[in-house]
Amino acid sequence: MAHQKVTNKMKLLVIGIDGGTTKILEGMPMPFTKKLLSEGKQQRMNEDLLSRGWAEILTGHHASTTSAFYMMPFCDHSYRFSISYNQKDLSTKRGVVPIWKLLNERGYSVGIMNVPTTAPAPTVNGFAVAGGGGGLKASGGISESMVYPKKIAKLLNERGYVADIRLPGNCATVSEFATKITKAQSCQKDSYLDLCKQDQPEFGFFCFRMTTELQYLAKSEIDRYVLGSREGTSSFDERRNLAPTLASLIEHYKHMDNCIRDLFEALDPDHFMILGDHSTASFLHEVNLDIWLQQNDFLELMGTWEDAIDDYSYKLARLGNRWMARLGLSKPWLSHRRPITRFSRRRTRAFSTFYDTGNFAGIYINDSDRFRGPVHGVTAMEELVADLCSKFNETPEAKQYGMVATPYRAKFAEEKYCQYMPDIRIEKPDTMYFSGRRPSFITCNPHYGELSEKLEGVRYPHTGLKGSDPVFCISPGLSHLVDVESVSDLTLAYRICDRLFD
Incomplete structure (x- = not known):
């Protein structure tokens, strides 16, 4: 035109x-x-x-x-x-x-x-x-x-x-x-x-x-x-x-x-x-930090009863929110997510970010202030961050793929919204996508290659991120x-x- x-x-x-x-x-x-x-x-x-x-x-x-x-x-x-x-x-x-x-x-x-x-x-x-x-x-x-x-x-x-x-x-x-x-x-x-x-x-x-x-x-x-x-x-x-x-x-x-x-x-x-x-x-690669955290005793999975109770509580809260939203007393949960990994809230000291975070690779300390987790106090958090970064950076896979764990939230300690930030950032190649979807620490992306014309079963990310x-x-x-x-x-x-x- x-x-x-x-x-x-x-x-x-x-x-x-x-x-x-x-x-x-x-x-x-x-x-x-x-x-x-x-x-x-x-x-x-x-x-x-x-x-x-x-x-x-x-x-x-x-x-x-x-x-x-x-x-x-x-x-x-x-x-x-x-x-x-x-x-x-x-x-x-x-x-x-x-x-x-x-x-x-x-x-x-x-x-x-x-x-x-x-x-x-x-x-x-x-x-x-x-x-x-x-x-x-x-x-x-x-x-x-x-x-x-x-x-x-x-x-x-x-x-x-x-x-x-x-x-x-x-x-x-x-x-x-x-x-x-x-x-x-x-x-x-x-x-x-x-x-x-x-x-x-x-x-x-x-x-x-x-x-x-x-x-x-x-x-x-x-x-x-x-x-x-x-x-x-x-x-x-x-x-x-x-x-x-x-x-x-x-x-x-x-x-x-x-x-x-x-x-x-x-x-x-x-x-x-x-x-x-x-x-x-x-x-090119998908990384599940929760697997590494579990292997190194920073994260523990839920037991059967804990998993069932947590799932029931979440569904009950979601149902209550829907009714409250209908009555105009709260906003509906339209864009909320919860961890894919079913980790124990009481026994896990750290968990990773989610599958759709924009390819940011980070780890949250499961502290008592934000999540009601088992880690209490600034000193305990700082020590845990230091320990976790040290152990991750000595991991052979981290060295092989060019990943480095560094303290992150502490850099923004004076900023208004620092409490919402991950405590640790993983410096990494852009070609690595961090999520909780796969049961392995590092997995090659099977979709990267010649693309089929059909879109059945395709979702983000597929071959790009x-x-x-x-x-x-x-x-x-x-x-x-x-x-x-x-x-x-x-x-x-x-x-x-x-x-x-x-």
């Missing part, structure tokens, strides 16, 4: 790519995007994968200040964790000023679309269309709570706007899934340009959220294509007939490149940023706004915006 240029030039256009990875963007057939990356200033990030990347970009703060964790314990003497986080959580934190509020207060208008953790849509000078993510799995039509001003909802629904699609997206094949995402992506881009033409925002933020679902699914195919293209392998020559799976992936990235080109040509921004909230790494080095590229005219001594995480994006619009 051809678009007229917006009359007033946009001062800054931020292109967000969920799971945005430089090697993928430079390796796929995306000539316009590659030109932007080569002309811009790139900086390597090092995300800890505990703090939500989009929240860092939107606020300039780590999760230790905003509580924007991928997964967070309730710290109420239970073992319930939450995976939800939204715009209200973000906006109500004292001392935290979201980017739209910062710019609006300085007299600049904003146009924001599809950025995760922005639901429900904030009230802004300009327009905002909330994105999926943060525990929100939006699909189908879009409600008025997802947009500002509310009248936008009617326009978007008439267009067939879809906020988000998650794997497998009710699709039977990879090709069908890729095509569905590409179609939704096109509608989002066209809708954004129409809204920009109408409102003329000076700050724009458009996010490609759904591409990361393809990368979680098909990273092994993407790796083969990128490597083959780089080496000039004839089997990856696009003039030949390609398998439907690979062909659909290539078409998606071509379309994404065209969308980015359309955005730049229509909006003609003075400056740009291309940002990911995390990268997408190849999923969250990585720590998202794409971060700014236009040359913004280089002087980068503080040399700043930490290399995504909070830098907020600081650049703050200085540009000062």
Whole structure:
């Protein structure tokens, strides 16, 4: 679809790519995007994968200040964790000023679309269309709570706007899934340009959220294509007939490149940023820390009766919560998780994080304050952390796979939300996914390899997972706004915006 240029030039256009990875963007057939990356200033990030990347970009703060964790314990003497986080959580934190509020207060208008953790849509000078993510799995039509001003909802629904699609997206094949995402992506881009033409925002933020679902699914195919293209392998020559799976992936990235080109040509921004909230790494090994903790006497499994009583108590509490929610006396447990490993609450001294924490590898001390566990007092916790790190780092498998245990929560002792953080972090290759799903300490991922067209039984992560080095590229005219001594995480994006619009 051809678009007229917006009359007033946009001062800054931020292109967000969920799971945005430089090697993928430079390796796929995306000539316009590659030109932007080569002309811009790139900086390597090092995300800890505990703090939500989009929240860092939107606020300039780590999760230790905003509580924007991928997964967070309730710290109420239970073992319930939450995976939800939204715009209200973000906006109500004292001392935290979201980017739209910062710019609006300085007299600049904003146009924001599809950025995760922005639901429900904030009230802004300009327009905002909330994105999926943060525990929100939006699909189908879009409600008025997802947009500002509310009248936008009617326009978007008439267009067939879809906020988000998650794997497998009710699709039977990879090709069908890729095509569905590409179609939704096109509608989002066209809708954004129409809204920009109408409102003329000076700050724009458009996010490609759904591409990361393809990368979680098909990273092994993407790796083969990128490597083959780089080496000039004839089997990856696009003039030949390609398998439907690979062909659909290539078409998606071509379309994404065209969308980015359309955005730049229509909006003609003075400056740009291309940002990911995390990268997408190849999923090669799965690690279950609970197995190691059990083998080294830090974790003990429940006995038969303890397991039955715990399960009954959880189901009873969940039933009670449903009735309380119906009466309006509490919120429903929509995004709560509990440990996969059935460990004894009374006898376990440490347990690991969960299967869907964003690939963060951490260990919680089972202390009495947060979990009503057997570890009491600061001194006992510090000694246990030191002992656990020492033993883990002497483990042959840890040395073989490049894993190192280090104290983590103590580094954030002065931060408001440090109690929600794991006590220990495992430094590791991004290719290792930590979960509680498999009964072995380290397991090779059996799915990494040539991808079947069928999606039956496929779930996240399949051949790709969250990585720590998202794409971060700014236009040359913004280089002087980068503080040399700043930490290399995504909070830098907020600081650049703050200085540009000062």
